[in-house]
Amino acid sequence: MSDTPQAQARRWYAQRISAMVLALLVLGHLALMIYAVQGGLSGAEILARTQGNVWFGLYYALFVLACAVHVPPGLANIAVEWAGWSPARALWVARLFGVFILVWGGRAVYAVVMGGA
Amino acid sequence: MKQRIDGRNRRHAAYWAFWVHRVSGLALALFLPLHFTFLGQALQGAAGLDGALAFTQHPLVKVAEWGLVSLLALHLAGGVRLLLLEFSAWRGLRGAWVAGAFGFATATGLAFALSLLG
Numbered sequence: 001m002s003d004t005p006q007a008q009a010r011r012w013y014a015q016r017i018s019a020m021v022l023a024l025l026v027l028g029h030l031a032l033m034i035y036a037v038q039g040g041l042s043g044a045e046i047l048a049r050t051q052g053n054v055w056f057g058l059y060y061a062l063f064v065l066a067c068a069v070h071v072p073p074g075l076a077n078i079a080v081e082w083a084g085w086s087p088a089r090a091l092w093v094a095r096l097f098g099v100f101i102l103v104w105g106g107r108a109v110y111a112v113v114m115g116g117a
Numbered sequence: 118m119k120q121r122i123d124g125r126n127r128r129h130a131a132y133w134a135f136w137v138h139r140v141s142g143l144a145l146a147l148f149l150p151l152h153f154t155f156l157g158q159a160l161q162g163a164a165g166l167d168g169a170l171a172f173t174q175h176p177l178v179k180v181a182e183w184g185l186v187s188l189l190a191l192h193l194a195g196g197v198r199l200l201l202l203e204f205s206a207w208r209g210l211r212g213a214w215v216a217g218a219f220g221f222a223t224a225t226g227l228a229f230a231l232s233l234l235g
Contacts, residue, residue: 037229037233042163050159115159
């Protein structure tokens with residue numbers, strides 16, 4: 001992957017646009033967590049809320065996608081500036097981590113919406 | 118004129134905001150695989166999730182949960198400050214937003230802790 005100024009600008013924008021999406025989604029996630037943990041959580045209680053819930057699935061699928069876009073640029077910057085990695089190596093590893101987030105997060109959303117039925 | 122970096126910049130609230138935003142982002146990113154592994158237990162139904170939830174009964178795990186929620190709130194508020202700095206017409210480093218971000222994170226963390234213990 002090239003690390004031209006254009007590529008850097010694209011990563012900067014991708015991180016900011018995903019941040020705007022995440023700002024709204026995280027606010028909802030915080031509110032849901034504070035509400036949901038009252039009185040303790042159980043597997044049945046979680047699945048009663050999530051199983052077959054299309055809107056819940058779409059909300060969290062978008063959340064996972066935004067995370068997969070938002071995380072890699074930040075991780076790459078940290079690897080370069082704090083760990084001394086080369087930009088090319090940092091970008092590849094960070095991108096792989098982003099793909100992992102997408103796949104593993106997608107599996108988690110599938111599990112709570114479609115799984116265990 | 119060449120300027121010497123002597124650490125004064127690191128005593129500024131905006132530097133601490135940068136540092137906290139970066140470290141909280143790193144912690145949250147590293148937590149995500151664990152979080153998704155936990156939720157993936159739902160593939161085995163409610164019993165699978167209950168097995169994972171048993172782990173969260175440990176007091177130290179509850180403290181960690183509170184810490185992560187606080188970090189998420191902190192990263193959110195710090196991130197909104199950055200977006201306002203970069204995309205709005207406002208100028209300056211918005212020092213009050215740094216304090217506001219810590220206040221928001223503390224309030225959110227306390228609300229979560231109260232719910233968790235209640």
